[in-house]
Amino acid sequence: MNMKVYAPAWLGWLMWGLVAILYLLGFFQRMAPAVMVDELMRDFNISGAIMGNLSATYFYSYAAMQIPSGLLVDKIGPRRLSSYACGVFALGVFIFAWGPSLHFAYAGRFLVGASVAVAFITCMKLAGHWFPTNKFATVTGVSLLFGNIGGVLAGVPLSEAVAIVGWRTAMATSGIITLFAALVIWLVVRDDPGEYGYRSYAHTSVQNNGSLPPWAALKSVVGRRDTWLLFFAGGFSTAPVLVFAGLWGVPYLMQVHGLERTQAATITSTMLIAWAIGGPMLGALSDRTGLRRLPYLLSTVCTTMLWAVFLFFEMSRTLLYPLLAAIGFFSGAVIIGFAFAREVNHPGASGATGGVVNMSVLGVAAVLQPILGLILDYHWQGELQNGMRIYSSAAYTAAFIWFVVTAALAVVMLFFTRESHCRIHDDGKK
Numbered sequence: 001m002n003m004k005v006y007a008p009a010w011l012g013w014l015m016w017g018l019v020a021i022l023y024l025l026g027f028f029q030r031m032a033p034a035v036m037v038d039e040l041m042r043d044f045n046i047s048g049a050i051m052g053n054l055s056a057t058y059f060y061s062y063a064a065m066q067i068p069s070g071l072l073v074d075k076i077g078p079r080r081l082s083s084y085a086c087g088v089f090a091l092g093v094f095i096f097a098w099g100p101s102l103h104f105a106y107a108g109r110f111l112v113g114a115s116v117a118v119a120f121i122t123c124m125k126l127a128g129h130w131f132p133t134n135k136f137a138t139v140t141g142v143s144l145l146f147g148n149i150g151g152v153l154a155g156v157p158l159s160e161a162v163a164i165v166g167w168r169t170a171m172a173t174s175g176i177i178t179l180f181a182a183l184v185i186w187l188v189v190r191d192d193p194g195e196y197g198y199r200s201y202a203h204t205s206v207q208n209n210g211s212l213p214p215w216a217a218l219k220s221v222v223g224r225r226d227t228w229l230l231f232f233a234g235g236f237s238t239a240p241v242l243v244f245a246g247l248w249g250v251p252y253l254m255q256v257h258g259l260e261r262t263q264a265a266t267i268t269s270t271m272l273i274a275w276a277i278g279g280p281m282l283g284a285l286s287d288r289t290g291l292r293r294l295p296y297l298l299s300t301v302c303t304t305m306l307w308a309v310f311l312f313f314e315m316s317r318t319l320l321y322p323l324l325a326a327i328g329f330f331s332g333a334v335i336i337g338f339a340f341a342r343e344v345n346h347p348g349a350s351g352a353t354g355g356v357v358n359m360s361v362l363g364v365a366a367v368l369q370p371i372l373g374l375i376l377d378y379h380w381q382g383e384l385q386n387g388m389r390i391y392s393s394a395a396y397t398a399a400f401i402w403f404v405v406t407a408a409l410a411v412v413m414l415f416f417t418r419e420s421h422c423r424i425h426d427d428g429k430k
Contacts, residue, residue, distance in 0.1 A: 007198035012130035016139065018189050019082045019122050020146040021181045022089070026116030027150035028158075028174060029093070030058060030242070031272070034250045035159040035265050036167045041388050044102045048380070048389055052373025055247045057106050058113035059366030063359050065117035067218065070355020074217060074348075077191035078122035086182030088115035093175030097168045113362075120147070121354040124338060128350050129192045129202045133424060134287055137339035141283030144335050148276030151245065155269030159262050217349035221356050226344045229413045234337045235360030236410035237300050240307060240403035241331045242365040244324075245271050248372055248399070256393045257317055267320055274325035278332025283339070290422045292340040297414040299333030304407035306330065311400055334361065343420035368402060375399040 033040065033055040041051050073081050088111055096108025120143060127139040161170040193200050221227050244252075245268040253264035278299075286295045306327045315323060338357060345353045379395030 005199060006201070007130065007193040007196065011196065011198075012193075015130055015189050016123060016126050016143075017146070018181075018185050019078055019119070019126055020143055022082050022086055022116065022178075022185070023119035023123055023143060023147045024150035025089070025174065025178050025181065026112070026119045027147035028154045029112050029116065029150075031151045031154035031246045032158060032171070034245065034247050034268060035155065035261060036162055037247070037251050038261075038386070038388050039162065039167050040105075042386065044105065046102065047373075048376045048391070049370060049373040050102075052247065052370035054102070054105060054109060056366045056369040057109040059242075059362045059369065061110045061113035062117045063363035063366055065114045066121070066355040066359030066362070067352070068355070069118040069121050070351040070353070070358075071218065072351075073118065073121050073125045073354075074351035078125045079185065079189045079191050081118050082122045082189070083182050083186040085115040085118045086178050086185065090175045090178040090182070093171055093178065097171035097175065117362075120358055121351060124342075124354045125351055126189075126191070128342070129200050132201050134422060136342065137283035137286045137292075137336055137422075138280060139283075140338050141280030141332070141335040144279030144332060145276040148272045148279075151272040151276075152269045155265040155272070156262055159265045217346070217352040218356075220346045220349050221352045224345055226417050227341060227353070227356060229417045230337045230341045230344075231357050231360045233296070233300070233410045233413035233417075234334050234357055235362075235364030236406040236413065237303060238331060238334045238361045239364040239368050239406055240303075241271065241275060241328060242362070243368050243372060244268070244400075244403070245275075245328075246365070247369055248376075248396075251391075252396050252400075253320075255390055256396060257320070259317070267324060270321055271324040271328040274328035275332050276328075278329035279335040280332075282330075282333045283335045286336045286339065287422065291419065292336055292343070292422065293414065293417050293419045296333050296336040296340065297411065297417075299330040299336075300407065300410045300414055302330040303327055303333075304404065304411055307403045307407050311397065311404055339422070340417070340420055343422065343424050344418075347424050364406065368406070372399040372402065 037051060040046070040054065046054070069081070092108045092111025092115060094108070095111065096105055099105055099108055123143045124140060127136055131139050158170060190196055192202065249268040249271070250261065250264040253259045253267055254261060259267070282295055282299055286292055289295065306323060310323055310327065338354060341353050341357045342350055376391045376395050376399050379398055380389055380391055383390040
């Protein structure tokens, strides 16, 4: 086989897609608590703040593992790392599903978050080897689309499954599927096209010299000004979507707008579907125009304005669908940030770059979930229904104002970034 020939597109998509299954399953677990809030608060007899912490445990461990994951994927490769992660993932799901107490639930969510932390980074690492640079934002955007399929499955389908078989059985089933995914990834996925006899798309310096040593890679990435601007921009712009769709959106829609749980889950799923569509579309727009900063900045400005409309203007149920869908769509611009960060850093530190930037995306959400729970508890007027706390519209407004604040902060961060023009810089400097 001619080593000068690039692999057919279908093979690249297959390698990427099999690892993206882990991202899909991880996204499913990320969003799952939103449709199980009633059951979890009742079964464990917990408050809104503790519920926020339980859900956010996934985010804590996910965020903490981002930098180690980036260094590991550079060292041992996506295939081995994602296969091992699937095994730990399944263990965490089983502990969460079958654990008899809140402590087990915390442990399970912690393991799930820590293991699935490698998913998005391994997808990006594979994309850098199996696809050309001018397709990177597009492929990364499709990763978000793929992940959000898991988020959608954690909406109405999971809500119905919980109603039929209970939340524990539904969760345990997802753990079995994860074990099967580990086997398929191990048998089929290869880190580089060269292992199948094709030419690699990896940067020439990486092909000739390999990735930077872990400490040198991390030092290079954290020393970049634009890395930190993109770090905070990603976290501040994405956290509101993750917090709303992943935890507090469903109870808000039920308690304030009087929707049934399935109806509420449909609206939050619509938001995730729009986010999934926005990622690849805005990523492709960025690739096509050869610009990173401008489309990311304009999209984040739109997101900020739309959150303000949601918060300060009374919306009918009918208008909630397009409004939250628009917020989800423009929030998908976070995908551009990963390509942006990759291009302003050393090509041999791609894993470390992805780990550092992605740490903020889940890290800010991890902090925001329990903070919003505390705000809701502070404004709680003592009303209970079937053992679950009922919060007023004013309480939710006090909590959700942080969505506008964080989105606005993301705009500020992006304003000070410098354009990369979709080109990787050999030394990571401009």
